[in-house]
Amino acid sequence: MPSRTSPLATPYKGRSSKIILAFDIGTTYSGVSFCRLEPGIVPQIKCVTRFPGQDSYSGDTKIPSVVWYNRDGDVMAVGAEATQDETRREAYDNSWCLAELWKLHLRPDEDVLKQADRTRPIPDLPEHKTALDVLSDFIQYLYRCAKTYLTDVSGNMSALDGVVEVILTHPNNWQDAVQKRLRQATVLAGVISDNEDGHARLHLLTEGEAGLHHCVHNLEFRLPADMKTMLVADLGGGTIDLSAYTTSRNVKISSTARFQEVAIPQSILAGSMYVTQSFKNHLRKHFAGTRHEGAIDQIAQEFDKKVKPRFRNKDQIFYISFTSHTENDDNLDISRGQLKVKGDVIEKTFKVLSNFILKGLDKQIKEANKRSQKAVQAVFLVGGFAGNDWLYDRIKLHLGRQKITVFRPETHANKATANGAVAYYLDNFVTSRVARWTYGTALDIEYNDSNSEHRLRRTQGLSHVDLSGRRNLKHGFGIILPKYTKVSQRNRDFKITIAREGISRSELDSIPVKILAYQGEDPQPKWTDIDHDKFRVVGKIQADTSSLVQTIQPLQGPFGDYFEIEFDVVVNFGLTELKASVEWLEQMSEATYGRTGPTAPGYPHPNPRLSFWLQNTRSSSLLGHRTTPELPSTTDVAIIGSGISGAAVAYFLLTAPNPPKSVIMLEAREACHGATGRNGGHCRPDCYRGYKGYKAHFGKDQAMKILQNEMDTLNLVAEVIEKERIDCDFWRGTSFDVAMDEECAEFFESNYKEFQADGGVTEGIVEWIGDAEEAKKRTRTPAALCAAEFPSSSLWPYKLVKHLIELCVSNYGLNLQTNTPVRSTVQQEAGWSLETPRGTVTASQIVFATNAYTATLLPEFLGKIAPFKGQCSAIVPTRAYAGARMLDRTYSHRYGLNDFDYMIQRPKDGIIILGGGRWKVPVEQLVGHTDDSTKIEAISNHLKGAMKTYMEDWGEEAAGEGLICDWTGIMGYTYEAVPYVGAVYGRPGAYITAGHSGHGTVVISFAVLHIDSL
Structure with a gap:
């Protein structure tokens, strides 16, 4: 297996200098390690080795964790200075108070009982001082010493104040509440500012994980x-x-x-x-x-x-000086002022x-x-x-x-925590962690009369009837994350859907939710009033649902009208701490749009950037096409949108046994100039990769159906192309999923194995290539760790849609009206009214094939379908990928779960279509954006160099080779990555096919068969 290269062994690739400081604040001794990152220089982890008053504690890298305070609560001496004889004398003379072993006052409450029978009580803190106060003072002291040391050994550090990353280690079981106090102390110490940027620079890490990074990076021999x-x-x-x-x-x-x-x-x-x-x-x-x-x-x-450090066996004898050398007492084992201590006493x-x-x-x-x-x-x-x-x-x-x-390890075990913490920052190789507790939230449980436990709780007065007339049970516990669940860096968001009712919208504007941790032994806790003392609040959120409630309609219940909303509570568990403990999702609000929340997407940009596909079809008869000069005033069916969704709906409707008499297609711009005309030309079904995610959202059976639907769609696309003799450069073969890092390899393999274990069919469909050398050779990708090969195809998407629309216009009576944006849709008694700048059309039924722009016309989809700006490119290959050496598969190269590029090489002309790079910019620059007239420079730069990064022997690009054009397109994403297809709830006569999440070509055609009954 090819090894990944550790960042600790290669020059730092950042563009600016940065300092990493790691504080190991121990119960008895503390130290600081650091690394100064300089572009082009291999990182080195070092320790602060000079502290005021230091003698020879722990190899000069650590100081005692003690603080002297005067009677006014001022810090008088810290660390090594605090243990000097003259300091002690001054402390006793002036009645100072010593804080020692103070770190243990921060420990979780459940640790207290573990202290009994093996120690005297932990010393009290100085009067009027809390453990948080002492911790803050001690961090401030360590930080000041670290800055002084760095200034002495490497020059002025003041210019780096804003680019210092701080790591604070803590015992393994210090979670949530204690971690919050660690953050507070770091702010009070002045090390970080109390804002989002400041907290982002502080990283909390368990001592165990810091030790792992130290041990593994300091292996002195092969295991x-x-x-x-x-x-x-x-x-x-x-x-x-x-x-x-x-x-x-x-x-x-x-x-x-x-x-x-x-x-x-x-x-x-x-x-x-x-x-x-x-x-x-x-x-x-x-x-x-x-x-x-x-x-x-x-x-x-x-x-x-x-x-204590030198004790080896009970045969040793030690002498400890503590009084005058003239002092002798055989009964007390004192000789010449020294206490004789035998090894058997120490051994006890x-x-x-x-x-x-x-x-x-x-x-x-x-x-x-x-x-x-x-x-x-x-x-x-x-x-x-x-x-x-x-x-x-x-x-x-x-x-x-x-x-x-x-x-x-021989390399300074006492420095392992601080050094390991820096190594963690530079090269975090832990890809998954185990959930410590069962996490969830309190909610009502729907009553089930066939459940004996439910019947018992009802007799105990633990039920009530809600506004809808449903009987629910009180004190239920909804599990978000079960104990022992493996949480990976990529799969760290876990959610639960909860509902709230109210007799008015205003009651539902803001909803409080508590996240609970169950710390008992029950593997499946159901009720918060059983083992009540084992539930602990670890997070509180206030869900601002004010925008969501404006989209809901009143419902009729036995007690009158009421309102109900559902929303997801999402908890992020993937890091070493519950960082920003909880996020709430109004379907796709803060987590996808940023803190401002979702806004209506508006309308397609009037002057989009031309894609490779559109540049080469400027002679199309559909440009500016209007089947009739004027808009018809009425129609049986109106389809809004002319991409693959709209074209497939029109085709299957009009070729059905009982087609509507009249169908109009309204397009805001030119036909197929939206996402379909700007995609990667890929028709690539998911045959295994998304299985676990779909299973988590929808259950095993539905997950199987989702994957089967994509495979059925590939077959259907091929069938329609053959039946209608569509010239769209259709090629059918296979595709590679290529894992570029360990996390992605694990993600691929776990999905593949779980899909197989649950009865998913892979034989003859998916070939798993688990050996890295074989994956590297077959995919021509030197960094491949594993791969999977499965069915795929490529095509010219605009030509497919153009042919279908022209067929429907010429043979089946479709009325296409381009450059006719629908500004609003109004539901009427006998259908729908569609307002456009050119007039109004009344339709008996309406199909929203509007993808990213759906929420503009259907406000209830605000936050449920999010616009997502993607970028794609066309590349002329080098000679190494031309002629007989052209690629005979399509590709997706992936890092982790979400960082991927997709690629095809067109058999007809050898042009490579490469898209992706979305991880090169913050997601806020992509989600919610609908301007496809511009491209994103950072992604353009990535696409220019991606082939050389991925593919072996790509070589230098000659004049005319390489990227020849790139463009953007606006996709419609849903939270679960599955589309909305079918009748729109609460809107008779309305249907939808939207939210295809960048996967439209392999989900749309088959899915819209569910609409053809209209």
């Missing part, structure tokens, strides 16, 4: 090829963080692999501080009733620095804690083995506590019995 699943144990001062990962697509562990989280990460309060606490308990008993009780803290500090302080660690390891390994195809074969130890040889030997012996190899 066995069959080693695929690993566990990272970050042994810190306060917590032990355990995370399990397996490689994507069964490749070996290496710095070029991708990884998937396979178990819910653990965080155990079993860090090295508890060894110190246990030793202090020993000292309290040892010195009880003596004058040395006051020296316990001093002795414990020396134990921390000089004994380690043993109890190590048992917690081993139990945690066993639990994490068991969970990972249960949920991964490959058993855990390796455990990597990082963190300051990992440096202790006694603990390392015990873990190694324990796991060796399970045939698990233990690794302890």
Whole structure:
């Protein structure tokens, strides 16, 4: 398998300098790592190694996590400075207060019970100080030290204040509420501004995942090829963080692999501080009733620095200086001012804690083995506590019995978290994570009298009748994301549809929704009043549905008129945090249009940019065509739109056994000058790739039907072309889906396998090419990781539509009226009135083949069908792709799920039609835009170089070769990527075929057969 290239091994490709700062704020010690990104320079990860007052803590890369405050609450000393003898003396003289182990005050509430029986209570915070205050002060100090260090070693840093990316690591189980406090503290520290841009520069990361990136990027030898699943144990001062990962697509562990989280990460309060606490308990008993009780803290500090890291076995003896060298007391093991500490005493302080660690390891390994195809074969130890040889030997012996190899990276385990956090930013190779809890929202459940549980809850008074007359049950729980679900970077949006009723529209203008996390053991929680204390609010949203309610019509219920709306609550879970916890969708509002929400698309641009297809058909008889000089005043059927939708409707209507007597087609511009005349010339059915997405939205059976419909349409298109002898350069063959990265390869493979497992037919239709070398060779794509081959075709779309319309006009009486935009449609008692600048047409029935522009005439589709601006190009190939070396397949090269280009090479003239590049610009520049008279420069630049990027031996382009023209077109997208076809709800006599989501050629023709009954 060809390896991907790690960004840590290649020159930085950005255009401007940037600094990455990673803060590892530990319970006992903290540090900062950084990387200065310079264009053309290979990134290097380094540590801040100079702090004020620093002596020799943790290899000069870390400082103690302590803060002294005076009685007014002012910060007086931090870190290494705070531990100096003169600072302590001044603190005692002036009654300062010390904040130590303060990080544990931030921990989630459920951690409190885990503390019992192995430590004294965590020290109180200084008076009038919260954990958030101390965290903010400490971050501010670290940031100031980092800026000073960077200025000293690399010059002026002030110019980079706006281009500093900040990463803050935290224990594995610190989610939502705690993460919110981390963000607040970073703002209060002045590191980021409290706005959208500022928060975008802060990245929160678990300590376990940071450790993974450090370990994998610092492998000092090759691991066995069959080693695929690993566990990272970050042994810190306060917590032990355990995370399990397996490689994507069964490749070996290496710095070029991708990884998937396979178990819910653990965080155990079993860090090295508890060894110190246990030793202090020993000292309290040892010195009880003596004058040395006051020296316990001093002795414990020396134990921390000089004994704990060096302890290897119980035969060792250590001496800790703490009093005058003239002091001797055999009963207290004091000789010459030194306390003699035997190894067996130290071993006892380690043993109890190590048992917690081993139990945690066993639990994490068991969970990972249960949920991964490959058993855990390796455990990597990082963190300051990992440096202790006694603990390392015990873990190694324990796991060796399970045939698990233990690794302890030699490259500064105590820097693993901060260094790994920077590596994560530069090269995040974790493609999926596991949902920690079951997430959902409270809602009413429709009553089912055949369900005994429903009947019981009704007798308990837990039901009510809503405005529609339906009986519902209270306190229901609608699951958005089940616990243990694998969430990928691409597939991270999960939704639930909820409904609300009101007796007036104003009641539904704004709707509050709470997102709940269920933290109990029930795998399918149904009711929020059962295990009530296990539900926790993790997000609140206020859905602004004011624009949506204006489009709904009143409904009749048993208690009178009422209104009802449905909308989707969408939660983004794909990152290491619930970033911007929740988004709501008014079908396709903020997530697709941006914060302004959807607006009516208006009308097609009067002067669109000509596509390759349209440039070569300027002699067409349809240009400016009007079958009758004047508009007819009445018609049986009016079709609005003359693309493939409108043409197919006209064709199937007029060739049916009982066709309408009169049909008019109204087109705002020239015939077929919209999306159909501007597409990629591809008729390419989805034979497997979208299966899981469709299944999630509509269920297995409907997902199968959606894919079958696309295959049926390809056959129907071929049948119609042959039957009507249409000259449209129709070619039929196969196409390649080519995965360009691990995430896409996993996406393709998982869809293919699940489609097969559910009974989908692939034999003789889809060929899976899982071997990367074979995929590379067959697709002529050097970066291919895998591929799939399946049926496809290409054609000249304008010629197909032109022939169908001309056939309908000449043989079947279609009346085509170009340059006649419909400005409004009004429903009447006996049909529809269509207003145009040239007059009014009254139709008994109406078909909206309006795709992206539908909501202008049908407001209820506002936010349901979104205009989407795409771009396409025509390319003259180099000699390497001409003649006998022309491509004999069509293509889609994909990164992830949504980043793809599509391509055909026309057999007739060798011209390559290449489209895509939409990920090169923010989606806000594409969604909601209807100006196809302009192109997007960033996408043009991408299309110019795409063939050289994708295809082997493309070579240098000679004069006349390469991109000869590019153009834009406006597609109509729906949230689920399936169209609206059929009767329009609540509008008798109205039909629709729109929202084809860039896939019109393979869904329209067959779909409109469902309309021909009109």
